Amino acid sequence: MEFQDKVVLITGAAQGIGAAVAQAMARQGARLALFDVQPQVLAQQADALAGSGAQVLGIVVDVADSAAVDAAVAQVERELGAIDILVNAAGILRLGSALDCSDADWDKTFSVNVGGVFRLCRAVASSMVPRRRGVIVTVASNASAVPRQQMAAYAASKAASAHFTRCLGLELAVHGIRCNVVSPGSTDTAMQRQLWTSDEHRQAVINGSLAQFRLGIPLSRIADAADIADAVIFLASERARHITMHELCVDGGATLGA
Known part of the structure; x- marks a missing residue:
């Protein structure tokens, strides 16, 4: 199995x-550290994976809290071993126009979507450097490259997290550590469903909207979370050993390669 006994830390791992990344890694024999801010959902996910035979450590962590992140990363290295792979999948979405966005919503979005990536990367990569090995994959968004109405804070935060990851990749390349980005488009998750109230809304995303200056999805489907996980798995694997500072867009062509 490709990730047999590799220690993989995944943020936003509860749902x-x-x-999906946690499930895929478990099937490949990884030892999993799951971070999330939702205790009940995280416990259910950890129990399900442990029941399938995976070695799992679930820790309730707010990625906006530096002390909590540092303590949790240290716990993972004590209990599971040296972290081989970090997947930054935690994120939040606060909808609203740019002019109506409150300071609190802006700050919270950046504290989780950018600050969380920064804090996890700093804590994990500091131990990867002396070992001269490791992989970091950040889940961003295709909204980081193409403007979206009602999503200014989210899109800006995802652009920042993606570029931070590329900058980090440049600094860490000399130590043999790879840093890449996966940028999903519309994906069938709880976050995406905030934007839908019916099947008609789902189809509208596929069709696109001239009024919102939004292109449709050429492949005519909404992604499953597993589609995004497959891209993360590839970039974390040895098959991608000569790829770093790359952003892989997984959106069915919705941004026309922008």
Whole structure:
């Protein structure tokens, strides 16, 4: 199995893309550290994976809290071993126009979506450097490259997290550590469903909207979380050993390669 006995830390692991990555890694024999801020959902996910035979450590962590992140990363290295792979999948979405966005919503979005990536990367990569090995994959968004209405804070935060990861990749390349980005488009997760109230809304995303200056999805489907997990798995694997500072967009062509 490709990730047999590798220690993989995944943030936002309780549901959505993070959960899909955890499930895929478990099937490949990884030892899993699951971070999330939702205790009940995280416990359910950890129990399900442990029941399938995976070695799992679930820790309730707010990625916006530096002390909590540092303590949790130290716990993982004590209990599971040296972290081989970090997947930054934690994120939040606060909808609203740019002019109506409150300071609190802006600050919270950046504290989780950018600050969380920074804090986890700093804590994990500091131990990867002396070992001269490791992989970091950050889940961003195709909204980081193409403007979206009602999503200014989210899109800006995802652009920042993606570029931070590329900058980190440049600094860490000399130590043999790879840093890449996966940028999903519309994906069937709890976050995405905030934007839908019916099947008609789902189809509208596929069709696109001239009024919102939004292109449709050429492949005519909404992604499953597993589609995004497959891209993360590839970039974390030895098959991608000569890829770093790359952003892989997984959106069915929705941004036309922008």
